[in-house]
Amino acid sequence: MTPIELTQPPARLELDKISVGYNGNLALRDLSVQIPHGGQVAVVGPNGAGKSTLFKALVGLLPLRSGRIFIHGEPLGHHNDCVAYVPQREDVDWRFPVSVAEVVMMGRFARLGWVRRPERQDHAAVIQSLEQMNIAGLANRPIGDLSGGQQQRVFLARALAQEPHILLMDEPFTGVDAGTQEATLSLLDRLKKDGVTVMVSTHDLNMAARRFETVLLLNRELVAYGPAETAFSPESIQRAFGGQVLFLNGVAAIVDDCCPGGEEHTHHRETP
Amino acid sequence: MNLLLDPLAYVFIQRGLAASVIVGIICAVIGSYVVLRGMAFMGDALAHAILPGVAIAYLMGANLTVGALVAAVIVALLIGLFTRQGTIREDTAIGILFAAALSLGVALISSIRTSAVDLTHILFGNILGVSSTDLWMVAILGLVVLAVIIGLYRPFLVVSFDPTLAATLRWPGEFFRILLLVLLALTVVISLQTVGIGLVAAMLVTPAATAYLLTRRLAHMMTLAAGLGAISSIIGLYISYYASIASGAAIVLVATGFFLLAFLFAPGRGLFWKR
Numbered sequence: 339m340t341p342i343e344l345t346q347p348p349a350r351l352e353l354d355k356i357s358v359g360y361n362g363n364l365a366l367r368d369l370s371v372q373i374p375h376g377g378q379v380a381v382v383g384p385n386g387a388g389k390s391t392l393f394k395a396l397v398g399l400l401p402l403r404s405g406r407i408f409i410h411g412e413p414l415g416h417h418n419d420c421v422a423y424v425p426q427r428e429d430v431d432w433r434f435p436v437s438v439a440e441v442v443m444m445g446r447f448a449r450l451g452w453v454r455r456p457e458r459q460d461h462a463a464v465i466q467s468l469e470q471m472n473i474a475g476l477a478n479r480p481i482g483d484l485s486g487g488q489q490q491r492v493f494l495a496r497a498l499a500q501e502p503h504i505l506l507m508d509e510p511f512t513g514v515d516a517g518t519q520e521a522t523l524s525l526l527d528r529l530k531k532d533g534v535t536v537m538v539s540t541h542d543l544n545m546a547a548r549r550f551e552t553v554l555l556l557n558r559e560l561v562a563y564g565p566a567e568t569a570f571s572p573e574s575i576q577r578a579f580g581g582q583v584l585f586l587n588g589v590a591a592i593v594d595d596c597c598p599g600g601e602e603h604t605h606h607r608e609t610p
Numbered sequence: 611m612n613l614l615l616d617p618l619a620y621v622f623i624q625r626g627l628a629a630s631v632i633v634g635i636i637c638a639v640i641g642s643y644v645v646l647r648g649m650a651f652m653g654d655a656l657a658h659a660i661l662p663g664v665a666i667a668y669l670m671g672a673n674l675t676v677g678a679l680v681a682a683v684i685v686a687l688l689i690g691l692f693t694r695q696g697t698i699r700e701d702t703a704i705g706i707l708f709a710a711a712l713s714l715g716v717a718l719i720s721s722i723r724t725s726a727v728d729l730t731h732i733l734f735g736n737i738l739g740v741s742s743t744d745l746w747m748v749a750i751l752g753l754v755v756l757a758v759i760i761g762l763y764r765p766f767l768v769v770s771f772d773p774t775l776a777a778t779l780r781w782p783g784e785f786f787r788i789l790l791l792v793l794l795a796l797t798v799v800i801s802l803q804t805v806g807i808g809l810v811a812a813m814l815v816t817p818a819a820t821a822y823l824l825t826r827r828l829a830h831m832m833t834l835a836a837g838l839g840a841i842s843s844i845i846g847l848y849i850s851y852y853a854s855i856a857s858g859a860a861i862v863l864v865a866t867g868f869f870l871l872a873f874l875f876a877p878g879r880g881l882f883w884k885r
Binding site for chain 2: 394397398399415421422423425429430431434435436437440444447448450452453480482
């Protein structure tokens with residue numbers, strides 16, 4: 339991927355005491371966080387902690403009740419082409435009649451606007467993004483025919499084609515095969531080199547601790563923010579996950595019900 | 611050959627045929643969004659909401675189509691407004707407005723002593739009564755709807771498939787949702803002439819659903835649906851001529867026949883398709 343031209347000052351993302359809610363209930367209260375240019379943050383918390391709400395507020399899909407969001411030091415909405423969002427797979431209508439290449443081309447719409455025809459550079463960006471995610475052979479397939487992992491890669495390819503400064507991924511490690519998880523992680527490494535700021539929501543504490551330099555522990559408000567070693571203290575995990583956490587001989591086991599299929603999963607992690 | 615040409619000797623049949631082909635095409639194209647966005651109930655409700663507009667126009671001595679147009683656009687905007695903040699679920703809002711408008715229409719029509727407004731023509735269309743003014747109206751409104759759907763293909767695609775992307779792009783999703791409702795209202799009004807308010811929903815949904823079973827791209831789906839809508843209208847009108855049955859019903863039954871064929875035999879998806 340060609341390095342992103344930073345015509346803007348560094349992509350610093352700053353949340354200043356934001357509160358977001360639906361119909362009278364606050365899903366997220368008084369959250370203040372600063373993410374440096376090129377930072378990669380895992381957003382961790384139980385089901386209903388406000389992870390998706392946070393992302394939806396960041397793309398402008400949910401209005402802020404109070405507080406402010408700054409991107410590159412400018413208020414949210416000032417830039418219209420630098421935030422890309424990879425939705426949760428359940429949020430996409432997979433029966434919609436579009437092909438893989440058409441979905442990835444949507445990543446170019448910020449540049450093309452409502453009517454302008456794609457130019458050679460747009461087609462090139464689509465092909466390159468498909469190749470990077472190893473799905474160039476699927477370009478003309480309808481999205482409904484793909485496996486879960488392939489579907490995920492389509493939306494990652496679309497995000498790449500957007501050439502974002504800030505990338506938000508909602509639960510990209512849930513319900514996909516190991517190959518797609520690896521592809522996602524190596525994409526994160528490459529984005530790091532390109533200086534793209536990334537936020538990834540996950541309920542997998544292990545993944546967050548192993549692969550991310552910074553974690554944001556959330557439960558309707560900020561619980562902890564920092565390197566995993568300090569942010570994942572037993573107290574913080576207790577505060578974030580509440581009754582869902584069990585401590586057995588210094589090992590925190592979290593019983594959550596946010597995985598598809600309703601089965602209970604446990605995530606084990608040695609507490610420091 | 612004469613079997614096909616004979617009916618065309620009459621001007622009123624030529625006009626009826628032209629109007630129903632245009633209606634078949636427009637309904638099918640916008641119907642593709644109706645099917646994909648799950649708006650079938652909305653289409654039906656808009657159709658019934660036209661009734662009070664027609665009745666008021668008649669009482670005021672105004673053009674009935676204009677009355678229908680005003681009523682349909684008002685109801686489309688009201689449904690958009692009621693569901694804007696998510697306070698009421700969309701199907702509830704539609705249910706309320708649809709029943710209210712229909713009741714108002716029936717009340718007004720029952721107050722008209724003379725039977726000059728023929729309720730069955732409004733309910734089931736009157737293809738053979740299409741005047742040349744009506745045909746012009748159908749053609750012009752149809753072209754407007756088609757031009758907007760084709761010209762704004764990309765925003766309608768994004769808003770329907772991925773509203774979150776529309777939000778990140780800062781495209782006005784709410785504006786396009788309401789614009790689609792208004793276009794749907796215009797479509798329903800031009801369908802009034804051919805299939806009537808009782809059967810508009812079928813023309814919106816059936817050809818588009820058939821095309822959905824046969825293609826996997828939105829643009830192809832719209833094109834195929836338009837072809838199916840036009841052919842169903844032509845075949846239906848001939849059947850209506852020779853079998854002396856109501857033309858709107860004949861058109862809808864032909865479209866339904868195509869749907870059943872696709873449902874049973876569509877490659878890859880049909881009930882009887884064997885790989």
